[in-house]
Amino acid sequence: MTHILSSERHSSGLAEVAEVLLPGEDGYAESATALFADGTPDLVVRPRDAAGVAAALRHASDAGLAVTVRSGGHSMAGLSTNTHGMVIDTRRINGVRLLDAASGRVRVGAGATWGAVAAKLSRHGLALTSGDTNQVGVGGLALGGGIGWMVRRYGLVIDSLAAVQMVTVDGRMIGADAAEHADLFWALRGGGGNFGVAVGFDFIAQPITSVRFGTIGYRADDLPGLIAGWRDLVRASDEKLTTTLNLMPAMPGRPEGVTLTCCFAGTDDAEAERALRPFRELAPVVSDDIRLMPYVDVFEDVSPLPPGLRMAVRNTFFSTLDAARVTAVNDLFTGGGAAISLRGLGGAAARVGRDATAFAHRDAEVMVAAAFPVPEDAPPGRLDQALRRWSRVAILGSGAYVGFLGSAEPADVAAAYPADTYRRLADVKRRYDPDNILRRTHNVLPGRP
Numbered sequence: 011m012t013h014i015l016s017s018e019r020h021s022s023g024l025a026e027v028a029e030v031l032l033p034g035e036d037g038y039a040e041s042a043t044a045l046f047a048d049g050t051p052d053l054v055v056r057p058r059d060a061a062g063v064a065a066a067l068r069h070a071s072d073a074g075l076a077v078t079v080r081s082g083g084h085s086m087a088g089l090s091t092n093t094h095g096m097v098i099d100t101r102r103i104n105g106v107r108l109l110d111a112a113s114g115r116v117r118v119g120a121g122a123t124w125g126a127v128a129a130k131l132s133r134h135g136l137a138l139t140s141g142d143t144n145q146v147g148v149g150g151l152a153l154g155g156g157i158g159w160m161v162r163r164y165g166l167v168i169d170s171l172a173a174v175q176m177v178t179v180d181g182r183m184i185g186a187d188a189a190e191h192a193d194l195f196w197a198l199r200g201g202g203g204n205f206g207v208a209v210g211f212d213f214i215a216q217p218i219t220s221v222r223f224g225t226i227g228y229r230a231d232d233l234p235g236l237i238a239g240w241r242d243l244v245r246a247s248d249e250k251l252t253t254t255l256n257l258m259p260a261m262p263g264r265p266e267g268v269t270l271t272c273c274f275a276g277t278d279d280a281e282a283e284r285a286l287r288p289f290r291e292l293a294p295v296v297s298d299d300i301r302l303m304p305y306v307d308v309f310e311d312v313s314p315l316p317p318g319l320r321m322a323v324r325n326t327f328f329s330t331l332d333a334a335r336v337t338a339v340n341d342l343f344t345g346g347g348a349a350i351s352l353r354g355l356g357g358a359a360a361r362v363g364r365d366a367t368a369f370a371h372r373d374a375e376v377m378v379a380a381a382f383p384v385p386e387d388a389p390p391g392r393l394d395q396a397l398r399r400w401s402r403v404a405i406l407g408s409g410a411y412v413g414f415l416g417s418a419e420p421a422d423v424a425a426a427y428p429a430d431t432y433r434r435l436a437d438v439k440r441r442y443d444p445d446n447i448l449r450r451t452h453n454v455l456p457g458r459p
């Protein structure tokens with residue numbers, strides 16, 4: 011197969027519009043492997059623009075190669091690469107351009123990373139609420155929804171999205187926004203990489219340069235009380251403040267810990283102090299490093315997984331974090347092993363209509379995510395055991411965020427969306443990718459006409 015592709019890459023014209031890499035060539039491994047997956051594709055293509063993407067899709071169709079589209083390579087379900095197919099690595103399409111200073115409209119290449127976007131926007135005094143990690147890609151995160159450190163102030167990243175430039179599976183370059191391809195624009199805001207290869211996103215960025223950011227460490231003598239107290243504070247808190255409660259199990263060299271990461275996106279010192287004070291009084295505080303910092307410094311580098319371990323990640327949404335749900339989260343944590351985060355939502359994210367975007371979990375006050383470390387050589391029963399423990403939390407939740415969904419099982423993908431949202435996504439899928447060429451993703455199956 012490699013030999014055939016080697017001669018074809020010139021005759022097909024693909025090499026004129028994209029870098030084409032075969033197994034063993036320089037740069038191949040960088041695109042073939044990812045944080046949660048090691049792949050062995052027959053071909054890696056790194057297009058420079060939409061024409062390169064269209065040529066790659068054409069070549070994959072002619073050669074009968076399955077396609078994976080990757081941007082930052084951080085899919086928790088290992089969907090960044092494949093075996094014996096083609097990986098279209100969009101990371102060369104990574105420009106960040108200010109289109110209109112007055113409105114803050116910026117055009118971002120799908121292959122940029124969020125750390126690079128924050129750094130480039132900061133030169134214009136602008137910022138986007140996106141994710142929390144430098145290396146995570148614009149493409150995967152934006153198509154899933156994007157829950158960032160200013161989610162309560164500005165909503166999800168898709169709530170700042172004005173238009174998407176996309177190459178369809180049959181090689182057409184189209185633009186989707188509220189007026190043009192409006193059905194597709196709806197689907198691209200939460201429906202993942204099912205509908206085409208995104209090459210660019212127009213966002214409306216906000217005039218934010220600095221935030222008060224940091225982590226409060228608590229002594230958790232009464233964990234259920236602390237979780238319930240945090241919930242009450244989030245309900246009443248200033249929308250400029252976004253918080254995530256982290257329940258971290260003991261790890262080698264680190265004791266168990268309960269921390270609250272806080273981001274206050276506002277300029278008034280007194281207002282920030284007022285918003286943060288009740289969280290500082292929630293439980294005995296053992297550490298507190300919240301300080302004013304450039305927004306760009308909020309982003310962290312990804313930590314590689316410890317060797318020999320993989321992480322099974324699941325999440326769900328709670329419309330109310332009531333007593334039964336507090337107990338379920340507490341039981342999961344005290345049962346050991348799981349790292350749990352509770353992201354406080356509401357605010358601007360909740361003011362967008364449930365049907366306005368394919369991300370429909372607008373009434374949720376909390377997203378709960380759990381990461382279970384599983385040794386790579388563990389028997390399958392070990393993962394099942396972790397998932398059984400998770401199911402006692404999941405049963406109390408509704409749907410899931412595909413960004414933090416470490417499974418691509420069709421039933422799990424369908425359950426991530428409300429049934430009517432999934433049906434609408436399946437209908438858009440049928441119109442833009444009826445043959446399900448883009449199935450190496452959290453796959454929405456094409457609906458029946």
Ligand SMILES: Cc1cc2nc3c(=O)[nH]c(=O)nc-3n(C[C@H](O)[C@H](O)[C@H](O)COP(=O)(O)OP(=O)(O)OC[C@H]3O[C@@H](n4cnc5c(N)ncnc54)[C@H](O)[C@@H]3O)c2cc1C
Pocket residue numbers: 044045079080081082083084085086089090100120121140141142143145146147148149150151152153154155156157158202203204206207208209312313413414450451452
């Ligand atoms: C360390 C870490 C931190 C994270 N933090 C956050 C966070 O703060 N907030 C949040 O919301 N999420 C977060 N996530 C989840 C993140 O949104 C998803 O993992 C997302 O899929 C990563 O995007 P990517 O481009 O890096 O991944 P990739 O693996 O490159 O892409 C994932 C999938 O997206 C699709 N895709 C990617 N690019 C394109 C494209 N150009 N066109 C069409 N389809 C495409 C493909 O189906 C691909 O399989 C985090 C993940 C990790 C691992």
